[in-house]
Amino acid sequence: MTPKRAGDRGQFTASAQRWVSRPVGHDEAEDRLASLFRAVEPPRELGAGARSRVWARLRHAARPRPKRSLGALRWAVAGVVLLTSGVVIGAMSAHRWWPRAPVTHRSPPATAARSAAGAERRGGARPGRPDAPLADSPPGFAFEPPQPHENPVMLADPPAPSGAALAARPARALRPERTNAAARAAVTAGREAPPLESAQASNPSDPETLRLESSALAGETPLLGEALTRLRQQRDASGALKVLDIYRARYPDGTLKREAEGARIDALLLLGRRGDALTELRHLELAPQGRDQELRLIRAELAAANDCAGAMTDFDRVLAEQVSDRLAERALHGRAVCRSRLGDAFGAKHDLGEYLRRFPEGRFAPDAHRALTGARDDL
Amino acid sequence: MAGARPAPRNRGEGAIAEGPLDVETIYCERADDVARWARRLGGPEIDVEDIVHEVFLVVQRRLNEWRGDAQISTWLYEITFRVVQERRRRWRWNRWSPDAVHGSRALDRLEIATDQPDALDLLQRREATALLYRILDGIGEKYRTVIILFELEGLNGEEIAALTGTSLANVWVRLFRARQKVMKRFLAWEKTR
Numbered sequence: 001m002t003p004k005r006a007g008d009r010g011q012f013t014a015s016a017q018r019w020v021s022r023p024v025g026h027d028e029a030e031d032r033l034a035s036l037f038r039a040v041e042p043p044r045e046l047g048a049g050a051r052s053r054v055w056a057r058l059r060h061a062a063r064p065r066p067k068r069s070l071g072a073l074r075w076a077v078a079g080v081v082l083l084t085s086g087v088v089i090g091a092m093s094a095h096r097w098w099p100r101a102p103v104t105h106r107s108p109p110a111t112a113a114r115s116a117a118g119a120e121r122r123g124g125a126r127p128g129r130p131d132a133p134l135a136d137s138p139p140g141f142a143f144e145p146p147q148p149h150e151n152p153v154m155l156a157d158p159p160a161p162s163g164a165a166l167a168a169r170p171a172r173a174l175r176p177e178r179t180n181a182a183a184r185a186a187v188t189a190g191r192e193a194p195p196l197e198s199a200q201a202s203n204p205s206d207p208e209t210l211r212l213e214s215s216a217l218a219g220e221t222p223l224l225g226e227a228l229t230r231l232r233q234q235r236d237a238s239g240a241l242k243v244l245d246i247y248r249a250r251y252p253d254g255t256l257k258r259e260a261e262g263a264r265i266d267a268l269l270l271l272g273r274r275g276d277a278l279t280e281l282r283h284l285e286l287a288p289q290g291r292d293q294e295l296r297l298i299r300a301e302l303a304a305a306n307d308c309a310g311a312m313t314d315f316d317r318v319l320a321e322q323v324s325d326r327l328a329e330r331a332l333h334g335r336a337v338c339r340s341r342l343g344d345a346f347g348a349k350h351d352l353g354e355y356l357r358r359f360p361e362g363r364f365a366p367d368a369h370r371a372l373t374g375a376r377d378d379l
Numbered sequence: 380m381a382g383a384r385p386a387p388r389n390r391g392e393g394a395i396a397e398g399p400l401d402v403e404t405i406y407c408e409r410a411d412d413v414a415r416w417a418r419r420l421g422g423p424e425i426d427v428e429d430i431v432h433e434v435f436l437v438v439q440r441r442l443n444e445w446r447g448d449a450q451i452s453t454w455l456y457e458i459t460f461r462v463v464q465e466r467r468r469r470w471r472w473n474r475w476s477p478d479a480v481h482g483s484r485a486l487d488r489l490e491i492a493t494d495q496p497d498a499l500d501l502l503q504r505r506e507a508t509a510l511l512y513r514i515l516d517g518i519g520e521k522y523r524t525v526i527i528l529f530e531l532e533g534l535n536g537e538e539i540a541a542l543t544g545t546s547l548a549n550v551w552v553r554l555f556r557a558r559q560k561v562m563k564r565f566l567a568w569e570k571t572r
Contacts, residue, residue, distance in 0.1 A: 016551065019530055033565050037530050039507035041423070046414040046431065054432045055406060058439065
């Protein structure tokens with residue numbers, strides 16, 4: 001150990017007190033850092049369900065795939081890619097070069113015979129016929145006029161990710177193979193867009209179209225990223241709203257429109273502008289999955305303040321869908337409150353009973369107990 | 380706060396149970412430890428279930444190679460550490476994506492619709508966790524590991540040395556430097572606020 005290291009250790013081991021348990025007042029910066037350490041979420045237990053799931057996966061993994069086969073697969077994929085690209089490049093080079101190739105007529109008779117046979121085998125792609133190779137040019141390289149603000153992937157109605165979830169998985173949104181010209185052509189022609197996979201199979205990537213779509217996304221993504229940064233990191237909801245206004249003005253039908261709308265609702269809620277958030281939510285068509293389920297619940301909770309009858313529809317739908325316990329808990333409680341307000345004492349009691357059965361330790365459990373006790377007293 | 384954390388069972392001890400050593404026994408005894416290490420080392424973005432599965436796949440594959448010359452906890456920790464490290468290495472690719480701009484995926488769900496006080500508390504805890512792990516991400520793997528095990532996991536120097544297979548002196552040196560680095564990054568972050 002070097003003297004410096006020894007010095008470090010000597011200086012340190014004597015006072016190696018945990019930041020998380022040190023008394024406040026020694027050093028302000030250390031106090032703040034210690035409070036950050038203390039605020040860290042305690043690790044959640046794996047849980048019985050997760051334990052059994054992992055164990056089941058372990059049992060069913062008959063034999064873990066050896067690394068060598070994975071490596072071989074990688075090499076095979078790399079080889080196929082190289083071979084394919086080589087063939088494509090070769091074909092394109094031939095396409096350019098072949099018509100201008102000089103014809104050699106000075107070869108000796110034997111060589112000339114072989115050349116003639118070779119030319120025959122090439123099936124008419126002979127020098128002096130510049131149109132011949134063009135007929136062999138691969139499909140999918142034809143120019144297709146750009147169509148901005150039109151995203152076949154979105155029109156094909158995929159499951160909409162949440163605003164932040166999109167930013168968390170931007171590569172998927174930007175991945176060029178997810179776009180396809182077949183879906184666009186179908187939409188342009190007024191037909192229903194074919195499923196993504198079939199469209200992809202029927203039409204390989206069109207480089208020009210992909211480039212244009214990527215560039216459109218490249219404009220949208222930083223703007224939405226900026227809004228999300230302000231919203232989530234800086235907690236600057238009004239700043240985020242300004243950026244989202246710019247996004248809305250610039251990309252009224254943008255590919256990331258839905259994610260921007262989700263972020264807008266979060267920002268409005270953070271600012272306490274619940275009425276505006278509700279207005280925005282009422283304009284959204286919500287799918288029965290993912291973040292949309294939570295947005296539907298938020299819409300119901302916001303509407304419940306003034307319009308319990310309107311909120312009931314959303315509460316009912318959330319509870320009819322497969323939702324997480326976290327959402328189900330809120331929805332059950334919300335519906336019970338609304339039913340109570342609407343005079344449906346029986347329904348409210350049923351919901352509260354169901355709530356206590358499913359979430360005996362839930363955060364609304366004390367309220368539910370009180371309400372049920374009150375209902376029994378009334379009877 | 381630190382006291383509220385559940386103490387790891389048989390922390391740093393080699394023996395796990397009487398009888399023959401098989402995957403099922405190790406899994407029953409140590410799955411929670413592995414999950415906790417994975418959560419601590421990987422941070423809020425980690426998929427703990429996935430990591431535990433991967434760790435025990437390695438255990439399944441290499442159990443007959445394990446000769447018992449090290450403590451089982453050290454061996455498991457080593458596997459967990461490598462699996463988590465590999466996963467984090469893969470995540471570094473994501474730094475090229477706009478995701479890095481707005482930070483952690485753990486912040487995705489803003490539970491601000493409900494006006495319950497615990498929702499805000501939950502959000503603040505998640506933000507604090509994400510922030511701390513962003514700070515820790517920049518101090519180097521060996522320092523990061525030691526400070527996580529000491530401050531968050533609550534292990535003492537000897538236990539960290541046993542778990543990581545380093546000397547006690549090395550643990551203290553790393554912890555000392557890790558604290559300096561964390562403080563430096565924390566102050567830099569405060570300046571940018």
